[in-house]
Amino acid sequence: MTLPAAETNHQRDVHPNQQQATTLRKMNKKLNKLAVYLILILFSLAFIVPFVWLISGSLKSSTELFADPPIWIPEVLNWSNYTExxxxxxxxxxxxxxxxxxxxxxxxxxxxxxxxxxxxxxxxxxxxxxxxxxxxxxxxxxxxxxxxxxxxxxxxxxxxxxxxxxxxxxxxxxxxxxxxxxxxxxxxxxxxxxxxxxxxxxxxxxxxxxxxxxxxxxxxxxxxxxxxxxxxxxxxxxxxxxxxxxxxxxxxxxxxxxxxxxxxxxxxxxxxxxxxxxxxxxxxxxxxxxxxxxxxxxxx
The missing domain is CATH 1.10.3720.10 (MetI-like)
Incomplete structure (x- = not known):
C-alpha cells in the first residue's frame, strides 16, 4: 500500500526538523555543562592560586619572595627552606x-x-x-x-x-x-x-x-x-x-x-x-x- 504524495512530503519535512531539534538539545546540554565547568574552574582558582603561591614561595630566596612584580617560578629552587x-x-x-x-x-x-x-x-x-x-x-x-x-x-x-x-x-x-x-x-x-x-x-x-x-x-x-x-x-x-x-x-x-x-x-x-x-x-x-x-x- 503506497502513501499519498502529500503525506510522504509531510514526513520528509518533519524528519529533518526532529533531527535539528535533537541536535540543538544536545548542543544546549553540552554548552550548559561547559558553562558549569568554567564556573567551577573559576571558583577553584580562588583556592588553588594561594596554595600554588605557597609552594612557590617555599622554594624562593628572600629577595625573590618580595620581588616586585611577583615572581611565580624561582630561577633557582631553594630546597634549603625545607631542610631548615x-x-x-x-x-x-x-x-x-x-x-x-x-x-x-x-x-x-x-x-x-x-x-x-x-x-x-x-x-x-x-x-x-x-x-x-x-x-x-x-x-x-x-x-x-x-x-x-x-x-x-x-x-x-x-x-x-x-x-x-x-x-x-x-x-x-x-x-x-x-x-x-x-x-x-x-x-x-x-x-x-x-x-x-x-x-x-x-x-x-x-x-x-x-x-x-x-x-x-x-x-x-x-x-x-x-x-x-x-x-x-x-x-x-x-x-x-x-x-x-x-x-x-x-x-x-x-x-x-x-x-x-x-x-x-x-x-x-x-x-x-x-x-x-x-x-x-x-x-x-x-x-x-x-x-x-x-x-x-x-x-x-
Missing part, C-alpha cells in the same frame, strides 16, 4: 604530639557522636526532639565563650599542661557531628534494625553490627572534619599546654613567627609540610566524604 624547616624547631617532636592529639580526638569523635546520634535517630524516647534542639543550640556558642570556664575546670582537676583538655571533651559529643550522623542514620531503613532485633540483637548490637558498617561514608566525613580541626588547632594548645615538650606544630610555627626577623620562606615551607597531610587524607577518603555529605543532605 625540620631543624628550626623540634619539628618531629611537635609532629608526634600533634598526631597523638589528632588520633585520640578522631576516635572520640567517631565513638561518642555516632552513639549519641543513634539515640537521637533510631530510638524513640520522651523529649527526644526537644533535647536534640537544645544540643543544636550549642552550635551558637563559640569556643571563646567557654574557654575560661573550661580552663578553670581543668585547672581544678589538675589537667593543665597535659593532653587531657584537648582530648577528653571529644569523647562527650559535638553538636555538628551529631547532626550529620543523625541525618545519615535516619536514611537507613528501619527494617534492617527490626530484622536484627527479631534475631535477638539488642540496641547496642544493632548499632555496632548493623548501623556502623553501613555508615562508612559519614564516619569518614567526621574523621576528615575532626582531623582538620585538631591538626590546625592553635588556641586550645596555647591555653592548655604549658610544657614546651608537649607543644604542637601550630605552636611551633607561632614561635618562629614571633621572632624579630621571621624567615618567610621557611614559614612557607612549614606551611606546605602542614598542608600536605590534610590533602592526603582527603584524597584517600574523598569518595566517602562526598557520599556522606550527599546522603546527609537528602534526609530531613
Amino acid at each position: 624547616a625540620f631543624t628550626a624547631f623540634p619539628f618531629f617532636l611537635y609532629l608526634k604530639n600533634t598526631l597523638i592529639i589528632v588520633f585520640f580526638t578522631c576516635i572520640g569523635a567517631v565513638l561518642s557522636n555516632s552513639l549519641i546520634a543513634y539515640g537521637f535517630s533510631r530510638i524513640d524516647w520522651k523529649y527526644r526532639d526537644g533535647i536534640f534542639i537544645v544540643v543544636l543550640a550549642t552550635l551558637m556558642l563559640p569556643f571563646q565563650v567557654i574557654m575560661i570556664p573550661l580552663f578553670l575546670l581543668f585547672k581544678e582537676i589538675g589537667w593543665i599542661g597535659t593532653y587531657y583538655p584537648l582530648i577528653v571533651p571529644h569523647f562527650f559529643g559535638n553538636a555538628f557531628f551529631i547532626f550529620l550522623l543523625r541525618q545519615f542514620f535516619k536514611g537507613i531503613p528501619k527494617e534492617l534494625s527490626e530484622a536484627a532485633k527479631m534475631d535477638g540483637a539488642n540496641e547496642f548490637i544493632v548499632f555496632w553490627k548493623v548501623i556502623l558498617p553501613l555508615s562508612k561514608p559519614i564516619l569518614a566525613t567526621v574523621i576528615i572534619f575532626q582531623f582538620i580541626e585538631a591538626w590546625r588547632d592553635f588556641l586550645g594548645p596555647l591555653i592548655f599546654l604549658s610544657d614546651n615538650s608537649h607543644y604542637t606544630l601550630s605552636l611551633g610555627v607561632q614561635q618562629i613567627m614571633s621572632q624579630n626577623d621571621p624567615r618567610w620562606g621557611l614559614l612557607m615551607a612549614i606551611g606546605v609540610a602542614m598542608t600536605l597531610p590534610i590533602i592526603i587524607i582527603f584524597f584517600f577518603l574523598q569518595r566517602y566524604f562526598i557520599e556522606g555529605i550527599t546522603f546527609t543532605g537528602s534526609k530531613g
Whole structure:
C-alpha cells in the first residue's frame, strides 16, 4: 500500500526538523555543562592560586619572595627552606604530639557522636526532639565563650599542661557531628534494625553490627572534619599546654613567627609540610566524604 504524495512530503519535512531539534538539545546540554565547568574552574582558582603561591614561595630566596612584580617560578629552587624547616624547631617532636592529639580526638569523635546520634535517630524516647534542639543550640556558642570556664575546670582537676583538655571533651559529643550522623542514620531503613532485633540483637548490637558498617561514608566525613580541626588547632594548645615538650606544630610555627626577623620562606615551607597531610587524607577518603555529605543532605 503506497502513501499519498502529500503525506510522504509531510514526513520528509518533519524528519529533518526532529533531527535539528535533537541536535540543538544536545548542543544546549553540552554548552550548559561547559558553562558549569568554567564556573567551577573559576571558583577553584580562588583556592588553588594561594596554595600554588605557597609552594612557590617555599622554594624562593628572600629577595625573590618580595620581588616586585611577583615572581611565580624561582630561577633557582631553594630546597634549603625545607631542610631548615625540620631543624628550626623540634619539628618531629611537635609532629608526634600533634598526631597523638589528632588520633585520640578522631576516635572520640567517631565513638561518642555516632552513639549519641543513634539515640537521637533510631530510638524513640520522651523529649527526644526537644533535647536534640537544645544540643543544636550549642552550635551558637563559640569556643571563646567557654574557654575560661573550661580552663578553670581543668585547672581544678589538675589537667593543665597535659593532653587531657584537648582530648577528653571529644569523647562527650559535638553538636555538628551529631547532626550529620543523625541525618545519615535516619536514611537507613528501619527494617534492617527490626530484622536484627527479631534475631535477638539488642540496641547496642544493632548499632555496632548493623548501623556502623553501613555508615562508612559519614564516619569518614567526621574523621576528615575532626582531623582538620585538631591538626590546625592553635588556641586550645596555647591555653592548655604549658610544657614546651608537649607543644604542637601550630605552636611551633607561632614561635618562629614571633621572632624579630621571621624567615618567610621557611614559614612557607612549614606551611606546605602542614598542608600536605590534610590533602592526603582527603584524597584517600574523598569518595566517602562526598557520599556522606550527599546522603546527609537528602534526609530531613
